[in-house]
Amino acid sequence: MAAYKETRGLAVLGxxxxxxxxxLEVVDAHPDRLRVVALTAQRNVxxxxxxxxxxxxxxxxxxxxxxxxxxxxxxxxxxxxxxxxPEGLLxxxxxxxxxxxxxxxxGSAGLxxxxxxxxxxxxxxxxxxxxxxxxxxxxxxxxxxxxxxxxVDSEHGAVFHCLRGEDPGDVEAIVLTASGGPFYGRSRxxxxxxxxxxxxxxxxxxxxxxxxxxxxxxxxxxxxxIEAHFLFGVPYERIKVVAHPQSVVHSxxxxxxxxxxxxxxxxxxxLPIALALSxxxxxxxxxxxxxxxxxxxxxxxxxxxxTFGCLELAYRAGRRGGTATAALNAANEVAVEAFLRxxxxxxxxxxxxGETLExxxxxxxxxxxxxxxxxxxxxxxxxWLVDGEET
Ligand code: NDP
Numbered sequence: 001m002a003a004y005k006e007t008r009g010l011a012v013l014g015x016x017x018x019x020x021x022x023x024l025e026v027v028d029a030h031p032d033r034l035r036v037v038a039l040t041a042q043r044n045v046x047x048x049x050x051x052x053x054x055x056x057x058x059x060x061x062x063x064x065x066x067x068x069x070x071x072x073x074x075x076x077x078x079x080x081x082x083x084x085x086p087e088g089l090l091x092x093x094x095x096x097x098x099x100x101x102x103x104x105x106x107g108s109a110g111l112x113x114x115x116x117x118x119x120x121x122x123x124x125x126x127x128x129x130x131x132x133x134x135x136x137x138x139x140x141x142x143x144x145x146x147x148x149x150x151x152v153d154s155e156h157g158a159v160f161h162c163l164r165g166e167d168p169g170d171v172e173a174i175v176l177t178a179s180g181g182p183f184y185g186r187s188r189x190x191x192x193x194x195x196x197x198x199x200x201x202x203x204x205x206x207x208x209x210x211x212x213x214x215x216x217x218x219x220x221x222x223x224x225x226i227e228a229h230f231l232f233g234v235p236y237e238r239i240k241v242v243a244h245p246q247s248v249v250h251s252x253x254x255x256x257x258x259x260x261x262x263x264x265x266x267x268x269x270x271l272p273i274a275l276a277l278s279x280x281x282x283x284x285x286x287x288x289x290x291x292x293x294x295x296x297x298x299x300x301x302x303x304x305x306x307t308f309g310c311l312e313l314a315y316r317a318g319r320r321g322g323t324a325t326a327a328l329n330a331a332n333e334v335a336v337e338a339f340l341r342x343x344x345x346x347x348x349x350x351x352x353x354g355e356t357l358e359x360x361x362x363x364x365x366x367x368x369x370x371x372x373x374x375x376x377x378x379x380x381x382x383x384w385l386v387d388g389e390e391t
Contacts, residue, residue: 011038014104037097061088094120108134118142125276127152136230157272158250158263175252177244204247222314322362330378331356
């Protein structure tokens with residue numbers, strides 16, 4: 001068995017977010033196994049300062065230049081170096097003291113750091129699913145530099161663990177579970193009336209705003225289908241989605257003999273984060289144990305793809321391939337932001353993504369520039385559709 005360093009150097013990209021702060025709780029639980037060597041955020045200076053003073057990483061970075069200046073002023077004399085902007089994020093992602101890089105940035109801004117971490121041969125614990133959706137082919141080729149990718153998304157973490165020791169040739173299908181979000185069982189007429197506040201009230205998970213809205217539209221599950229396709233090399237027709245409102249079965253693998261393997265636990269993101277950071281070891285004690293008798297009943301059902309059209313759009317983009325998934329993701333980011341700002345209604349999200357995809361002619365993805373160019377186009381198109389909705 002391979003030897004692992006006693007203490008692993010950890011860079012947390014997006015340390016001020018929902019996943020980032022929970023990752024630091026995992027560090028707190030295992031101070032002898034994990035040492036924070038880099039932290040990054042976009043603009044939350046107060047929290048990054050607090051984290052920097054607590055964990056004393058040699059490097060921190062703020063993606064926004066003004067926020068970086070403010071943080072550098074506050075951290076003067078502490079010995080913590082403050083980097084700035086997209087270059088600073090790349091520096092943190094490839095930081096020599098980091099053995100593991102957790103990418104918990106939201107949105108496809110996470111793609112360049114994902115490529116930088118893998119390019120530097122790091123172990124990448126990937127929460128930032130938009131990296132895979134926008135540039136899956138690029139991420140897979142970056143793996144040839146000796147890096148390693150461990151998914152943090154609870155569904156993909158579950159599949160990853162169900163596949164431990166299995167022959168990939170024996171996999172018949174991947175079955176992703178979906179809580180269904182706050183609007184499970186609603187009709188389209190009801191969805192037309194929902195508010196931002198309704199969409200942010202997720203029944204089982206407490207997460208950042210963007211992924212919470214993605215869960216409400218089921219685009220989150222669509223992004224996960226695309227992520228699963230790239231991570232596990234399974235064609236779209238063999239990636240299934242099943243509704244499971246309790247979020248206890250995190251996902252399943254169906255094998256050719258008809259067996260199903262699943263991973264279960266109470267919904268708590270610290271478990272998949274800890275699994276990714278400890279792999280291939282398992283560290284204890286757990287944050288929470290799962291008492292099946294107390295849970296009582298686990299239920300499963302069909303996902304209503306007609307009412308929640310975003311899931312179908314994601315399958316369609318995935319099957320079209322090339323730059324289509326980058327266009328889908330960028331249009332979704334614009335539409336979700338507009339919904340959160342109260343500029344468009346809930347069902348407009350799906351319409352704007354659909355119309356953007358309809359106008360897009362996919363091309364092969366050969367470089368990061370190919371992805372960035374399509375994203376720029378899709379953002380402009382989706383923004384134009386948002387403006388049209390407002391006037
Ligand atoms: P949050 O919005 O809570 O946090 C996002 C983090 O990224 C913050 O640290 C934020 O900094 C930083 N950030 C935001 N925009 C940028 C940018 N343009 N450049 C650099 N840094 C940026 O998100 P979540 O933690 O909920 O989600 C993070 C990722 O993990 C997403 O891809 C999501 O889909 C995925 N995920 C999340 C789960 C969850 O339970 N939350 C579950 C599974 C996957 P600042 O605070 O300064 O704005």
